[in-house]
Amino acid sequence: MKKMTKHDIVVIGAGPAGMAAALAAYEAGVKDILVLERDCEAGGILNQCIHNGFGLHRFGEELSGPEYAGKYIDMLKDTSVQIQLGTTVLNIENKIVSAVSSKNGFEQIEAKSIILAMGCRERNRGPISVPGDRGRGVFTAGAAQRYLNIEGYLVGKRIVILGSGDIGLIMARRMTLEGAKVLAVAEIMPFTNGLSRNVAQCLEDFDIPLYLSHTVTNVIGKNKLEGIEISQVDEKMKPIKGTEKRFDCDTLLLSVGLVPENELTRTANIELDPRTKGATVGEDMQTSESGVFACGNVLHVHDLVDYVSAESERAGKSAANYVLNGKSEVSNTTLVSNGMNVSYTVPQRINKDNVEKSVDIFFRVRKKMRLGEIRVESEGEKIASFKREFLAPAEMEKITIPKVLLDKAQGNLTVTAIEVEDAQ
Amino acid sequence: MYDVTIIGGGVCGTAIAMYLSKYDIKCCLLEKDNDIAIGTTRANSGIVHAGYDPEPDTLMARLNVRGCELIEDLVEIMNIPYKKVGSMVIAFDENDEDHLRELYERGIANGVRGMELLDKEQLLEREPNLSPDVTGALYAPSAGVVNPWRLCIAMAEIAAKNGVEVFLDSEVTAIEKINGAFKITAGNKEYDTRYIINAAGLFSDRIAELVGAKDFEIRPSKGQYYLLDKTSNWLVNSVIFQCPTEKGKGVLVSPTAEGNIIVGPNAESGNERDDVSTTREGLDFVAQEAAKTTKLIDYRENIRSFAGLRANSDKRDFIIGESALCRHFINVAGIKSPGLSSAPAIGEYVIEILEDCGLIMSKKEDWTYPEPHICFADLTDEEKEELCKRDSKYGNVICRCNLVTEGEIFKVLDTYYVKPRTLDGIKRRTGSSMGRCQGGFCGVRIHEILCKYYNIEPETVLWDRNGSYIVAGKVGEKND
Numbered sequence: 001m002k003k004m005t006k007h008d009i010v011v012i013g014a015g016p017a018g019m020a021a022a023l024a025a026y027e028a029g030v031k032d033i034l035v036l037e038r039d040c041e042a043g044g045i046l047n048q049c050i051h052n053g054f055g056l057h058r059f060g061e062e063l064s065g066p067e068y069a070g071k072y073i074d075m076l077k078d079t080s081v082q083i084q085l086g087t088t089v090l091n092i093e094n095k096i097v098s099a100v101s102s103k104n105g106f107e108q109i110e111a112k113s114i115i116l117a118m119g120c121r122e123r124n125r126g127p128i129s130v131p132g133d134r135g136r137g138v139f140t141a142g143a144a145q146r147y148l149n150i151e152g153y154l155v156g157k158r159i160v161i162l163g164s165g166d167i168g169l170i171m172a173r174r175m176t177l178e179g180a181k182v183l184a185v186a187e188i189m190p191f192t193n194g195l196s197r198n199v200a201q202c203l204e205d206f207d208i209p210l211y212l213s214h215t216v217t218n219v220i221g222k223n224k225l226e227g228i229e230i231s232q233v234d235e236k237m238k239p240i241k242g243t244e245k246r247f248d249c250d251t252l253l254l255s256v257g258l259v260p261e262n263e264l265t266r267t268a269n270i271e272l273d274p275r276t277k278g279a280t281v282g283e284d285m286q287t288s289e290s291g292v293f294a295c296g297n298v299l300h301v302h303d304l305v306d307y308v309s310a311e312s313e314r315a316g317k318s319a320a321n322y323v324l325n326g327k328s329e330v331s332n333t334t335l336v337s338n339g340m341n342v343s344y345t346v347p348q349r350i351n352k353d354n355v356e357k358s359v360d361i362f363f364r365v366r367k368k369m370r371l372g373e374i375r376v377e378s379e380g381e382k383i384a385s386f387k388r389e390f391l392a393p394a395e396m397e398k399i400t401i402p403k404v405l406l407d408k409a410q411g412n413l414t415v416t417a418i419e420v421e422d423a424q
Numbered sequence: 425m426y427d428v429t430i431i432g433g434g435v436c437g438t439a440i441a442m443y444l445s446k447y448d449i450k451c452c453l454l455e456k457d458n459d460i461a462i463g464t465t466r467a468n469s470g471i472v473h474a475g476y477d478p479e480p481d482t483l484m485a486r487l488n489v490r491g492c493e494l495i496e497d498l499v500e501i502m503n504i505p506y507k508k509v510g511s512m513v514i515a516f517d518e519n520d521e522d523h524l525r526e527l528y529e530r531g532i533a534n535g536v537r538g539m540e541l542l543d544k545e546q547l548l549e550r551e552p553n554l555s556p557d558v559t560g561a562l563y564a565p566s567a568g569v570v571n572p573w574r575l576c577i578a579m580a581e582i583a584a585k586n587g588v589e590v591f592l593d594s595e596v597t598a599i600e601k602i603n604g605a606f607k608i609t610a611g612n613k614e615y616d617t618r619y620i621i622n623a624a625g626l627f628s629d630r631i632a633e634l635v636g637a638k639d640f641e642i643r644p645s646k647g648q649y650y651l652l653d654k655t656s657n658w659l660v661n662s663v664i665f666q667c668p669t670e671k672g673k674g675v676l677v678s679p680t681a682e683g684n685i686i687v688g689p690n691a692e693s694g695n696e697r698d699d700v701s702t703t704r705e706g707l708d709f710v711a712q713e714a715a716k717t718t719k720l721i722d723y724r725e726n727i728r729s730f731a732g733l734r735a736n737s738d739k740r741d742f743i744i745g746e747s748a749l750c751r752h753f754i755n756v757a758g759i760k761s762p763g764l765s766s767a768p769a770i771g772e773y774v775i776e777i778l779e780d781c782g783l784i785m786s787k788k789e790d791w792t793y794p795e796p797h798i799c800f801a802d803l804t805d806e807e808k809e810e811l812c813k814r815d816s817k818y819g820n821v822i823c824r825c826n827l828v829t830e831g832e833i834f835k836v837l838d839t840y841y842v843k844p845r846t847l848d849g850i851k852r853r854t855g856s857s858m859g860r861c862q863g864g865f866c867g868v869r870i871h872e873i874l875c876k877y878y879n880i881e882p883e884t885v886l887w888d889r890n891g892s893y894i895v896a897g898k899v900g901e902k903n904d
Binding site: 223 | 650651655698699700701702703704706707723724725726727728729730805808809812813816817818819820821824825827829830860861862863864865867868872882883886887888889890891892893894895896897898899900
């Protein structure tokens with residue numbers, strides 16, 4: 001006979017999202033919570049992020065990744081939340097979670113509510129299709145980070161980094177500090193994809209050259225990487241002949257974006273948003289399946305873990321509410337969509353009846369703007385407007401719409417960003 | 425003294441080894457690289473062709489159709505990823521349709537069963553995502569897709585279990601003829617043998633040259649591919665070929681045996697024998713050609729681009745038989761498409777050749793198959809539960825994309841006869857690191873398992889071929 005256990009809430013993933021959600025659900029009154037984590041430790045990707053800069057918003061102090069995770073692990077210790085490590089979830093069907101672990105073997109767990117918090121993974125060489133030889137030495141920045149910070153090994157001594165995402169920038173500094181030579185960071189866009197503070201602290205402070213509008217056009221080295229070639233790209237991002245630069249290096253690190261890991265979400269037939277590559281959710285973080293919630297990087301890729309925690313607390317609270325008070329009536333749904341210059345919004349729908357004082361909408365802009373007006377419209381009518389300085393695709397933005405304004409909306413909402421000319 | 429020495433551990437060499445292992449003779453296989461299945465065998469379309477392409481009365485025609493049947497038995501017994509998905513050759517105009525009828529006739533002559541000529545409507549009913557420009561297709565239900573290196577590894581395991589000695593890192597550098605036998609120098613060791621089977625693939629003309637019997641030339645032809653994530657599996661149900669041209673079978677779009685989608689290859693001649701680089705031009709050409717078949721391919725779903733080399737030769741047919749220039753030296757060379765489909769039949773055929781050459785062989789009575797491969801992901805819930813109870817390592821998932829467990833990796837390390845020592849060696853036997861993260865997550869864990877199992881330092885572990893070290897050194901060590 002198959003083992004079948006029952007829990008009020010099952011959280012999938014014990015990274016920052018899963019832990020914050022579990023803690024919030026516990027604090028909201030649900031005591032029977034099981035968190036399933038595939039790794040042998042809780043904390044997720046934070047465990048390999050030994051640099052600081054985490055927690056300024058959430059805890060008001062600068063912490064390293066493991067310290068930030070440690071705070072949640074400690075807080076959960078005083079609760080009845082159980083974290084089951086070394087457990088991989090195979091699929092989710094009708095709120096029955098099938099999982100395997102060395103300890104329990106194959107098991108099935110029936111949950112009243114499920115919180116999806118599986119995080120994201122790095123995009124690798126495939127989707128960007130970097131041509132060239134197959135010599136060893138092409139790593140995603142995160143894999144190199146794991147080798148360095150957890151295993152204690154440098155993957156190479158002469159490094160070129162493609163992509164200016166935050167992990168790549170952090171790794172440029174980290175590998176330099178460990179004695180490797182970072183020769184260049186190439187970014188295909190005309191602007192960096194990481195936080196401005198990381199560009200300053202990780203590249204500029206170490207005189208690492210940044211090549212904007214450049215990409216890798218060849219990888220050389222049959223068994224082991226020997227060099228790479230970068231080229232400038234035109235406005236259509238096509239390499240320009242004659243602009244090739246060769247670097248002799250043993251390692252190419254890729255920091256070319258993160259993708260929410262929604263394979264399990266697919267097994268549960270939950271609706272996904274092609275823009276975020278995560279589930280579509282309401283303001284309560286509930287997915288298209290009632291009682292299943294999603295939060296953190298599995299939903300949309302965040303820049304700061306502090307925001308992951310905040311979002312996950314909302315998911316945890318909502319899951320607790322679902323368990324304690326049952327299904328909320330979905331009656332007054334307003335859809336939220338992205339308009340001009342906005343690439344996505346989370347949530348994708350709002351149940352106005354659930355909104356007490358205000359609702360937060362998270363989004364990213366498509367291009368850099370010194371000054372922008374964020375406009376929320378409904379059926380062509382402006383219902384709210386926000387001014388923001390220094391908008392950039394690399395930085396997630398948030399607007400808070402008060403309930404009074406929200407109630408004015410007759411139909412669905414569209415969020416647009418309009419570049420504002422300088423006042424002078 | 426060996427009776428037979430096979431040079432080359434690709435799909436042909438191992439197929440021959442498998443058949444030889446059924447007989448009471450002393451036999452070995454020499455592979456120049458650190459693992460088998462590492463040349464043409466690991467980078468090709470993975471198609472088991474139905475057999476309507478080759479001209480009747482060629483070796484290719486005969487061995488293709490027979491190989492197809494033998495592969496179906498092998499995949500069943502050894503649990504090798506295989507799907508009998510059938511194939512379509514699609515037409516876009518009347519010329520193409522004439523061509524389809526020709527292929528159909530040829531298929532009949534070659535003994536291919538079950539073929540049908542489909543009109544546009546019938547085709548689009550089975551393959552709704554194809555371009556609306558199609559006008560019809562030749563459907564062959566007996567075509568399939570197989571994981572080529574797993575087929576090769578399974579045949580090597582069968583051979584090794586039944587007494588064939590497999591020597592890796594054994595590049596043949598000299599062959600001397602002494603008293604009607606041969607002395608082979610490979611990897612600083614010498615092997616005396618009565619017969620040589622030259623199954624050295626891309627390097628087979630060079631091996632022939634070592635005995636002064638080079639009467640053919642290998643002309644490598646590179647093909648580049650995209651491999652798409654399983655999320656694109658809705659795209660096509662069967663192998664979709666365009667009409668073949670002078671240059672080959674053209675760009676195909678096909679499911680793989682594991683459920684991914686493969687798109688490719690192009691055909692480039694004049695390559696070096698170890699040049700498996702991809703190029704922007706080559707990949708763009710593949711995408712442009714594939715767009716004629718279907719416009720719905722999303723290359724953001726690409727998880728890997730790769731290139732392979734066809735071991736084409738200056739001869740029209742396979743070169744299989746005793747060399748006219750050297751007695752007891754048997755060439756199995758120029759094995760181009762449909763080489764993979766033909767491989768087991770080539771093995772069977774080489775036995776006949778050896779017998780004709782005068783090698784007397786009697787069948788072994790105690791010949792058996794090794795245990796079939798275990799693929800945790802394919803098991804039912806009940807079987808998973810049972811297996812985890814038997815060995816808790818099956819509960820520890822190492823490769824999350826393809827759901828490969830520690831149990832499967834240890835099964836390979838503990839029980840396989842040709843033991844992998846590299847990360848790619850584990851990948852080729854278990855399917856780990858073959859998913860969307862391409863080893864980003866599991867690479868480091870498999871690295872750790874190899875260190876522990878072989879009791880070696882992380883700096884010495886290889887990703888793939890010799891020289892492909894994964895890490896450069898410990899943190900805190902002095903830099904040069």
